[in-house]
Amino acid sequence: MKVQAKAAVFGCLFAALCSHSALSDDETVALLKQEIELLKARLEVLEQRNSSMPAVESLDLTAVSVPQRSAAESALEQSTSQEKPEETSPGVEVGGALRFNVVYRDDVEASEGKRGESGLDVFRLNIDGELNNFLISAEYRFYSYMNTIHHGWIGYEFEDESQIQFGISQVPFGILPYASHNAWYGVPYYVGLADDYDMGVKYLRQDGPWSTHLAFYKNEELNDASNPDRYSYDLVREGDQQNEEVNQVNARFAYTFGLGSSCETELGASVEAGQIYNSATDERGERSAAAVHMDSRCGRWNVQLQGGTYQYDPEDPVGVDDQVVRLGAFAGTYDIASDADIWVANLAYNFSSPWKQIDSITCYNDYSRLNKDLDGASDSQINTLGCAIGSGPLFTYIDYILAKNMPFFGGGSLGYGGDDDWESRLNINIGYY
Template identity: 65%
Template sequence: MKRAAMLVAAALCGGLAGGAVQADEQATVEALLQRIEALEARLRELEAKDRQALPVLREEPAMQAAPEPTAELMDAVSGSERLATAAEPVASAPDIHVGGALRFNLVHRDFLDSSEGKRGESGLDVFRLNVDGKIDNILVSAEYRFYSYMNTIHHGWLGYEFEDASQLQVGIHQVPFGILPFAAHNAWFGVPYYLGLADDYDMGIRYQRQDGPWTSHLAFYKNEELNSPADLDRYSFDLVQVGEQQNEEINQFNARLVHTFGLGSSCETEVGGSGQWSEVYNAASDRRGDHWAAAAHIDSRCGRWNLQLQGIRYAYDPVNPAGADTTAVRVGAFGGSYDIAGEADVAVVNLAYNFQSPLSWIDQITCYNDYSRLFKDEPGAIDSQINTIGCAIGSGPLFTYIDYILANNMAFFGDGSMAAGGSDEWRRRFNVNIGFYW
């Protein structure tokens, strides 16, 4: 710019030197030179300010522009470019929550001599850690559990949320079948859970969406959650390979469709149907059989009442080697296994009432009676039943279940069997489960 000014001055001076230079013309040239130098200084000042502003502007989440050059500068310097800066895009901050729970049990079992003799027992139920969150449209959810006798994953999946709020989930997630999320109100659950037909988690892909009152699920599961059918340290009940029973569940398809009447009102009633079909691979025969299950349910929440009704029909048709029992299949979880009827019907009738809390430090009191029954196809087999009456009490981060459980021919209750055999006798368990959640 200085060189240009000198050239302009030289040109002007040269032109004037060729003729008579008047005193007022010389003064005009000097004034013009001073003007150009002043404009140059102004330009350098604006450029210096712009360089100082750049780091601050790049930290801003929104687009910003530098100040416009003055009209004075634009007129004096032809061809000058407008100065503008814009912030770099900033990624959305992750919305991740890390939580968990610590739960303890106080138990009395009338079918166990040591429990009777000690007038009850107590111990750790579970310590668990949860991670849930969202970054842009990417979802994540995981939970790992620590019991006194085993450690295992509960679930873990990644998902994508579309613009219409529908979701695609990949990983270990809850199988969409029957009443969701739970077909019971109590801490011990009911018959469907111990068959692997409620609160079951497997490895696969699931799509879910809601269209007004309609909710739909479609899913495919390649195998059970651990991909290790001989491992009994698991949360969900699945087919397991123990003894002569060497079956495992593979290539399972699930579909669930429900309609909610009175959606958004104080009385919502969900009516739905579910179906699942899978192959059953037998490691001993190296052949595949199949399995199917279907369910219809009603889940009504009117005022303070909740009524759950569900009917299930299921059947297994494995290809066992010669000598293996074909009327039953073996399931396992929580470090143990047992046989269940190969074909059966299931009925669920649950009723709960949410009381208004009489105390300021109690947030919730829900009392319930949950009943479920397994009707076995095998002639002469004794049905399996369980009835739980109790209350769930919430107070801040504390949540307590107080349950009185009656069970007839149920797994985990004496010599009860969910296949053939067992005993037609009611067993009792008093269970207090206290949990701290964060």
């Protein structure tokens, strides 16, 4: 700007010399002195204006950006992670996704008759950011039948890169961030022990190969156990079941062998303990869960194994069956066995894409099972064979799901009875991130 201003002044001075060339020397000198004084004053004004404006080099044009989800990410809603911005260039990233489902269900007569169905899966908005080591992460979701918060927390990152998060955060339990590769998840999610979000405070740190998560959650994410319009499964109050989750502690410890190499294997253990408040009796029962897991990523292979158990011991009124408890999410509710074991065995392979339009192709087979300690109840199983395909901002799941005695598949149940036949579903989920 200064160079341009000076060039303009010298240009004007040159023009003045040309315009007064016909005058006498004394007249010319006098006029030129006047022109010089005027031009000096003009130059001072221009420089003052320039000094009050920010330099072009200092303008941060990337402070607000719309991130595109990497095709290599698991598109199972990993939205809490963020890249650390430069300390001198803090910012907030605003993102989101729009996803649709195409489904064919052999257990629904109308779906068979129509040769499949399609519709909106979810529209979501995300905010992630950092300012002077203070963090924020939030996500809100819009479904055709409900709107709900997915997560929302504020946090602080210490000098050793450990973090503390306060608000609605992911409960640290088992394989993280997801105990599955597919869009439909597995048994742990449907009993509230995977991709669960609650309201509280969480501390997490990484010491070389060691990973530590410690958390306390005061209650479920909405602080309204009568409302099933939520993303993650929690105890809900409905009918004679009047239980809700309170005062929960979580601890998760893991060690990664081969950290930083092409073959990393994480071994870990998780525990969860909390209380169950019953609004009918005004008393508190107990609940607990534990799991051990392995998450191995060697070359293009990923192997996930997990074994766990949980138990609910509610203080129900006399006459209420305490061998089942009621969970709710996605605007619906169902019963699960109060005491059960959970098994997970997942295998995935990331293929090298032969097409430049395709960034990644990951195929998998995810299997999980619920063994119930409940008389007269069949175990629940779900197996998903499929592929996830990433292409720029588009991410598509093509899943063939076989389920036995699972909710949303015929008369399947995670509690008593249920359907002991295998039901199938072809599910294609297409999303723009």
